[in-house]
Amino acid sequence: MTFKSESGQVTTISKLNICFCGAGSMAEALVRGLITKNLTKPQQISMLNRKNMVRLRELHGRYGIQTIEQGLDHDELLKNADVVLLAVKPTDSVDTIESMKHLFNPRQLIISVIAGLSIETMSRLIGMSMPIVRTMPNTSATIGLGVTAISYSNAVSDEQRLVAEKLFGAVGITEVINEELQNAATGVFGSGPAYAYYLMEAMIAGAGKLGFDSDASLRLVVQTILGAAEMVRITSEHPAELRSNTISPNGTTQVAIDLLEQFSLKETITKAIVKAAERSGEMGKELEMKIN
Structure with a gap:
């Protein structure tokens, strides 16, 4: 270099x-x-x-x-x-x-x-x-x-x-x-790890509600997220395609995804990312005003 x-x-x-x-x-x-x-x-x-x-x-x-x-x-x-x-x-x-x-x-x-x-x-x-x-x-x-x-x-x-x-x-x-x-x-990648942690928090809470202790919940959720990320990286398949491959009609994953769709989770995450990006722009304007 x-x-x-x-x-x-x-x-x-x-x-x-x-x-x-x-x-x-x-x-x-x-x-x-x-x-x-x-x-x-x-x-x-x-x-x-x-x-x-x-x-x-x-x-x-x-x-x-x-x-x-x-x-x-x-x-x-x-x-x-x-x-x-x-x-x-x-x-x-x-x-x-x-x-x-x-x-x-x-x-x-x-x-x-x-x-x-x-x-x-x-x-x-x-x-x-x-x-x-x-x-x-x-x-x-x-x-x-x-x-x-x-x-x-x-x-x-x-x-x-x-x-x-x-x-x-x-x-x-x-x-x-x-x-x-x-x-x-900033909205997508800069804040991105926090979105993943938020999902993990929810999964850990769900595991605890169903009887897993906190140590097991954390360990198994981490491995689940890690494995999913590696699956996308190694196969180069789109997450939507991999998600579709895990779903059986009227199976356990299907009913879970249906509930997430009912509450518009994907749209909410998208709106959150846009909001974070807008905040980054606002911060920039605040700094410009400080100079002026």
Whole structure:
């Protein structure tokens, strides 16, 4: 993996300085992916978090990454970064970017995992032309099975695209999309694990109501969901087709599906996904209003 610097020199990704702004679970997942996949060394990764020094100490001890806890200077870490990855909460994003934008320079690649924050809004906040990558990973990235939707500003070079895709490829699969689909990606894939957990909660409750103890209910439901997902992946058949294959006329599965259809479960889930996507758009507008 290579990255072309401002001078035109080509450098391997392992030589790049990557600075994470934010030290939450997603930032940690990406750090772990980069290190375990041997894409770079801990010495090339730094992490900033203004409010929680204990967290920085913990992550340094776990991965060997660089923080101000080792006596390094906050501003210098940002200035010397080839890649700046913004992983703060949406509510903190405007203040965070405004506080550090004077330390950015055009040779750096900016990558955001902030929900709702558009490339245009980031450009306005930064106040100069920079290559910007907008992404939406989901929480399954923490175990290396994430889905990340990626969009690029026009200033992002081919080499920088490869860097971004390699970085998020270390924690799952990636899909490059037009930015106008980012809110939709948030509603479907970003929030998607929660929908699966919600279904599992209902199945576990049903198993308990029918006499299974909590440990058995959890274990067997997890395996059931895992097996169903693997069935789709391995066979490449559409879920609707696989569902149809499991149903016998007037059988147990048929009466269960009929009840779900009676309560319009599929339509409700679809509406929920659209609602989540709309909320992502609303969050983006709220951030724009904050700037104005």
